[in-house]
Amino acid sequence: MNKKLGLVVKEDPKAIETCNTIKAYLGDRCRVIDISGEPDSATMQDLYCIVVLGGDGTFLSAARYTLDFDLPLMGIKFGEVGFLAETLEDEIISAVNAILEERYTVEYRTRLQVSVKNNNKTRIRVDVLNDAVINKSALSRLAYCDVYIDQYYLTTYKADGLIVGTPTGSTAYSLAAGGPVIHPAVPGIILTPICPFTLTNRPLILPDSVGIEIRIKGNPTDTFLTFDGQEGLDVDSSDRIFITKSQTPLKMVCLNEQNYFSVLKARLMWSGGKT
Numbered sequence: 001m002n003k004k005l006g007l008v009v010k011e012d013p014k015a016i017e018t019c020n021t022i023k024a025y026l027g028d029r030c031r032v033i034d035i036s037g038e039p040d041s042a043t044m045q046d047l048y049c050i051v052v053l054g055g056d057g058t059f060l061s062a063a064r065y066t067l068d069f070d071l072p073l074m075g076i077k078f079g080e081v082g083f084l085a086e087t088l089e090d091e092i093i094s095a096v097n098a099i100l101e102e103r104y105t106v107e108y109r110t111r112l113q114v115s116v117k118n119n120n121k122t123r124i125r126v127d128v129l130n131d132a133v134i135n136k137s138a139l140s141r142l143a144y145c146d147v148y149i150d151q152y153y154l155t156t157y158k159a160d161g162l163i164v165g166t167p168t169g170s171t172a173y174s175l176a177a178g179g180p181v182i183h184p185a186v187p188g189i190i191l192t193p194i195c196p197f198t199l200t201n202r203p204l205i206l207p208d209s210v211g212i213e214i215r216i217k218g219n220p221t222d223t224f225l226t227f228d229g230q231e232g233l234d235v236d237s238s239d240r241i242f243i244t245k246s247q248t249p250l251k252m253v254c255l256n257e258q259n260y261f262s263v264l265k266a267r268l269m270w271s272g273g274k275t
Contacts, residue, residue: 002028003085003100004073006035008062010054015078016091018053023091029099033063044069047097049253052076052085053092056147056172059084060228063129063250072106074253083171084129086263088254098255105118107254109168110208111246114227118239126227127246128216130169134214135161136196136234137222141198144217147267156217157201162195164212164243168250171267173229179203183260191247 009019018139021033033043036051044065052062052075059075059082066073074270075085076092087095098104114132116123126132136143145157165174165180170190175181180203181194189212192203206212216223216237225241226232267270 002030004033004046005030005096005099006033006039006043006047006050006066008035008050008052008054008058010058010078012054012078015053015212016075018078018092022051022092022237024213026096039065041068044071046092049073049074051087051096051099054078054085056082056084058228060129060230062228063228064127066250067127070203070251073250074104083166083263083267084252085230088092099253100228103255105254107184107233107249107252110166111249112162112164112166112189113246114225115242116225116233116235116239117242119205124233125238126231128169128171128228128247129166129250130228131163131165131174132241132243133161133173133194133226133229134241135162135224135226136220137224140222143223146215146217147191148213148215149206151211151213155198155201157191158194158198159201160191162216163179163190163192163194165190165192171264174203179205180205181264182202189243193265208245210244212243214243216241 009015049075052059076087077085111127111129113127115125140159143161146153146160163174167184167186170182174190174192177192177194179190187208189206189208194199220236223235224232225235
């Protein structure tokens with residue numbers, strides 16, 4: 001029985017050209033489905049694996065498709081900097097062959113479940129692979145975030161914003177804000193303040209077994225909560241933000257020749273860059 005791959009394709013000429021190359025190469029060996037738009041359940045249930053042609057943003061969009069389906073995800077890098085899309089575009093044919101011949105391993109990546117409640121009513125519940133970010137608009141004042149860990153009051157972050165991230169997300173916005181790099185296999189949740197007003201407010205790594213509650217203090221204006229940089233909503237002092245480890249990790253395809261530290265060194269240009 002031929003395996004069917006799903007393709008999520010970035011709106012980019014090179015990605016679209018590569019998509020066409022894959023389709024031409026595979027022929028009747030497998031049926032490739034383009035799911036670059038929101039897929040329906042019938043389409044997802046027939047898939048063996050999803051291949052993402054794009055950068056990390058496209059990968060994060062595709063990751064949402066897998067929440068209700070037990071599907072592995074592999075990224076082909078077309079962006080400038082990519083930690084999620086690890087495979088280079090010139091390796092696409094060998095990568096597709098490895099998937100079809102089952103010459104790969106699956107790495108489980110932790111997601112976080114983020115819920116926003118107002119008067120005990122749930123406004124939204126979202127699973128994120130990288131992070132949930134509270135921030136203010138460019139012209140607004142500082143955000144004040146009361147943080148509770150398992151109902152214990154920890155501190156009030158006075159900053160431009162607050163990032164709650166996964167180990168996978170440690171190389172995303174959190175890293176740019178001065179947070180630590182955490183190997184994806186290390187269980188943990190990262191709290192990273194964005195430009196904190198108080199220098200003693202440093203990034204903090206928590207066990208991923210805790211429950212986090214965040215309350216926006218005072219009378220905030222133009223305060224937003226974003227999910228993986230893909231979507232978001234306005235929040236204010238009447239909202240309660242609850243964050244826990246998701247029960248649905250992401251299944252990421254890892255080829256035998258891939259190594260997390262090699263990707264890390266290449267993307268961060270350590271020890272002479274890509275050597």
